[in-house]
Amino acid sequence: MQKILVIGYVWAEPTSTAAGTRMMELLTLFRSQGWQVVFASAAALSEHRADLSELQVEEKSISLNCDSFDQFIAEYQPDMVLFDRFFTEEQFGWRVEKICPAALRVLDTSDLHSLRCARQNLLKLAQQDGRNESERHQVAAVDADFDTLYHVMAADDMAQREIAAIYRCDLTLMISPAEMDLLQQQFGIPALLLHHCNLMLLRTDTMAPGFEQRQHFLSIGNFRHEPNWDAVLWLKHAIWPRIRQQLPRAQLHVAGAYPPPKATALHNPQQGFHVIGRVADAHQVMSQARVCLAPLRFGGGIKGKLADAMACGTPSVTTKIGSEGMCGDLPWGGMVAQDTDAFAAAAVALYQDEVLWQQAQRQGTQILLQCFDRERAASDLLARLQLARLQQEENRRKNFTGAMLRHHLHKSTHYMSQWIAAKNAQKIPA
Structure with missing residues (x-):
């Protein structure tokens, strides 16, 4: 050809x-x-x-x-x-x-x-x-x-x-x-x-910051993509309040292209909920976060944000739909949870436990090596x-x-x- x-x-x-x-x-x-x-x-x-x-x-x-x-x-x-x-x-x-x-x-x-x-319906x-x-x-x-x-x-x-x-x-x-x-x-x-x-296009960061050098939770995704917008709403109304109950000083940065006014209206620094919109370099922002949150209740395909998280050495919490098709029989590079309470508990555990965090980071690297050989x-x-x-x-x-x-x-x-x-x-x- x-x-x-x-x-x-x-x-x-x-x-x-x-x-x-x-x-x-x-x-x-x-x-x-x-x-x-x-x-x-x-x-x-x-x-x-x-x-x-x-x-x-x-x-x-x-x-x-x-x-x-x-x-x-x-x-x-x-x-x-x-x-x-x-x-x-x-x-x-x-x-x-x-x-x-x-x-x-x-x-x-x-x-x-x-x-x-079908999942959305x-x-x-x-x-x-x-x-x-x-x-x-x-x-x-x-x-x-x-x-x-x-x-x-x-x-x-x-x-x-x-x-x-x-x-x-x-x-x-x-x-x-x-x-x-x-x-x-x-x-x-x-x-x-x-x-x-x-x-x-995965750029694995071998010099990614460690546990102590990172802070905050990150959720990222194009706001025009309906599963991403639904994930933001689930975070805002259910998951994030439960996380803040256990981590009162925690901060969540919600990033993504094309945030509509209804998304920016959710911005509330007093609740630790920061809608920051488009970022120039998603990998740089991901590398600074301690945990990536991707509470996807419906969707399909491969989740770029979660592949990016693994490439940046950032453990993630997601759902079965989020991890679907990405890791084969390997353990997830973080934690998988289906309901609100389990998701919040997993996020808090991963954020606080350095040993658990490092294990999740290693698992993410293995997924990239075995499942994403470019x-x-x-x-x-x-x-x-x-x-x-x-x-x-x-x-x-x-x-x-x-x-x-x-x-x-x-x-x-x-x-x-x-x-x-x-x-x-x-x-x-x-």
């Missing part, structure tokens, strides 16, 4: 999201092979987007429901198109197939959106009897098994769309082995359509892409379900898009 087109759902922001970090890792890997890379997106240009010119990656602004994309891709003629999340495959997949049918079509899910949505269901905000946030993290989650997901439009996009592509990159298992065992997706790829992951991905390219015609013949879905959905999407394009061009009344 020589020419790659990446269609981004948004412009890559590695300082804002783990998804942005992952995208930069993929772009860096592609460029290291000498491949020509164009990154295109229909999203508005963002202030904090990465400067892709440093990687010699061309940026291209594209439009939804516009034939100008057809002209662009016909001129570029990519060997491979990477769709960033299934939304972009829905919007542009049929155009790619129409203009460049020989191009390898690869989907990067980032995390399984339909899994996250289960949380809302558990919270519905709460009479006020405080009562609703006493509810523990979702702890449903995959059979239960399958029944919730299978009845939901989000899962149907996402699974269909996976079938329509030649290969889908999955960041979590747990999600690989769910797709294969519960949804019956063939292994030839999936590849586990947990690439991360060179091996990069080599495996390149080999799988080359194999998918070599076996492309054979694999497409085997994937009749994908061909059928492309035929039906792309036809409807095609004609709807043409109608919207005509309406925009000629101002046809709706």
Whole structure:
């Protein structure tokens, strides 16, 4: 492969999201092979987007429901198109197939959106009897098994769309082995359509400060990501008051990009609850904290904040959802707790006990070494892409379900898009 087109759902922001970090890792890997890379997106240009010119990656602004994309891709003629999340495959997949049918079509899910949505719905269901905000946030993290989650997901439009996009592509990159298992065992997706790829830009800090040099708790995550915002609310209304009862002088710093006014309104120094918003260097802030708190009640994928914590030698307290797919059979680099009382108790114990803290730090390092081998992951991905390219015609013949879905959905999407394009061009009344 020589020419790659990446269609981004948004412009890559590695300082804002783990998804942005992952995208930069993929772009860096592609460029290291000498491949020509164009990154295109229909999203508005963002202030904090990465400067892709440093990687010699061309940026291209594209439009939804516009034939100008057809002209662009016909001129570029990519060997491979990477769709960033299934939304972009829905919007542009049929155009790619129409203009460049020989191009390898690869989907990067980032995390399984339909899994996250199903867990969020289960949380809302558990919270519905709460009479006020405080009562609703006493509810523990979702702890449903995959059979239960399958029944919730299978009845939901989000899962149907996402699974269909996976079938329509030649290969889908999955960041979590747990999600690989769910797709294969519960949804019956063939292994030839999936590849586990947990690439991360991890900078292990071998000179990280020790227990005594650190202070405060840290919670970090993009506020636009719903699981992160829910975690902040759980901290504010339930977990943090319990921690402060036992550690009256403790301080919690809540960091993350794009804090809305409703988040900054939670800032209360008298309660030790500091909403500090975006930080210039997440690793620097993480390295100064003694304990990272990630009370995720729903979500999916791999949690970048927790990988960063381990890379900075910072033990963490999280839920089963937080640690899912990250450590295999290894003990967590900190503590895992599901309900409010257990979470607060774990945070206090880890903050106060230096021996326990150091053990957790060592466990985090082992997870990075065994589960996040970047060179091996990069080599495996390149080999799988080359194999998918070599076996492309054979694999497409085997994937009749994908061909059928492309035929039906792309036809409807095609004609709807043409109608919207005509309406925009000629101002046809709706």
